[in-house]
Amino acid sequence: MARVDDVDSDRIKMSKAYGRWAPIYDAVYVRILKPGQLEAVRLAMACGPRILEVGVGTGLSLGYYPAQAELIGVDLSKAMLDKAAEKVAAxxxxxxxxxxxxxxxxLGFPAARFDAVVSQYVITLVPDPEAALDEFARVVRPGGEIVLVNHLGADGGVVAAFEDLISPLARKVGWSTDFRLARIRAWAERAGFRLVSARKVAPVGFFTVIRLKDERAAQGIAASAA
Ligand SMILES: C[S@@+](CC[C@H](N)C(=O)[O-])C[C@H]1O[C@@H](n2cnc3c(N)ncnc32)[C@H](O)[C@@H]1O
Structure with missing residues (x-):
């Protein structure tokens, strides 16, 4: 387990790194990330309107949510959020x-506050991904869902070739290539969530959209009350 002071210094580094990315992020990533973002929004909205998007960044996905959504976006980087706020206004x-x-x-929200928690291209950047997933689980309502989008590391073939092609960009934003679905599955089994689906999306299946449904009540696992 990571030490608290290491984790804090990682957070500061991450926030600074994205402060530098904020001015150019959209130009580089808008098209690459769109298919996963559209799918995540669709899945989240099927759970209900109260959505939390964690690591919302410059808000590339905000405009994909329909008018009836009640969306809150959070991020470690103020510079990225400032870009998101510009989009909201514009x-x-x-x-x-x-x-x-x-x-x-x-997360500064009460338990069970949201119908769905979405986190896109973020979980592999967090020093303790299981701690983040525990927090997502805490703020999701009974029967709600966690929707993740991420690169999970290729096993070979055309995806591996594409990964090689864009790996300089991937490394720059901190995407890990060794984060496997098995790790999320293991967390889900422990936490009382069901891995409903893990579907690869364009471009060329480089990213995976993962749907985790809360089944704590059915499994007799108490949800965090705090
Ligand atoms: C690759 S960007 C993805 C941004 C956005 N989700 C998108 O689809 O364009 C990763 C974002 O995660 C944020 N982030 C990294 N670690 C975080 C943490 N521990 N808590 C909240 N946000 C974090 C970064 O500041 C950055 O904005």
Whole structure:
């Protein structure tokens, strides 16, 4: 397990790194990330309107949420969130009810506050991914879902070739290539969530959209009350 002071220094480094990315992030990633973002929004909205997006970044996905969404976005980087706030104002995104600087592992919301928690291209950047998933689980309502989008590391073939091609970009934003679905599955089994699906999306299946459904009550696992 990571030490607290190491984790804090990782967070500061991460926030600074994304402070440097913020001005150019959209130009580089808007098209690559769109298919996963559209799918994540679709799955989350099927759970209900109250959505938390963790690591919302510059808000590339905000405009994909329909008008009836009640969306809150959080991120470690104020510079990234400032870009998101610009989009909200420029595009009149009334479905965005709030944006706040927040760490994925310390969410300032009561238990069971959201129908779904979405986290796209983030979980592999967090020093303790299981702690973040525990926090997502805490703020999701009974029967709600966690929707993750991430690169999970290729096993070979065309995906591996594409990974080689874009790996300089991937490394720059901190995407790990050794994070496996098995790790999320293991967390889900422990936490009382069911891995409903893990579907590869364009471009060329480089990213995976993962759906985790809360089944704590059925499994007799107590949800965190705090
Ligand atoms: C690759 S970007 C993805 C941004 C956005 N989700 C998207 O789809 O464009 C990763 C984002 O995660 C944020 N992040 C990294 N670690 C985080 C943490 N522990 N808590 C909250 N946000 C974090 C970064 O600041 C950055 O904005």
């Amino acid at each position: 595009q009149g995104l009334r479905q965005v009810k709030g944006l706040a600087v927040m760490d994925a592992c310390r």
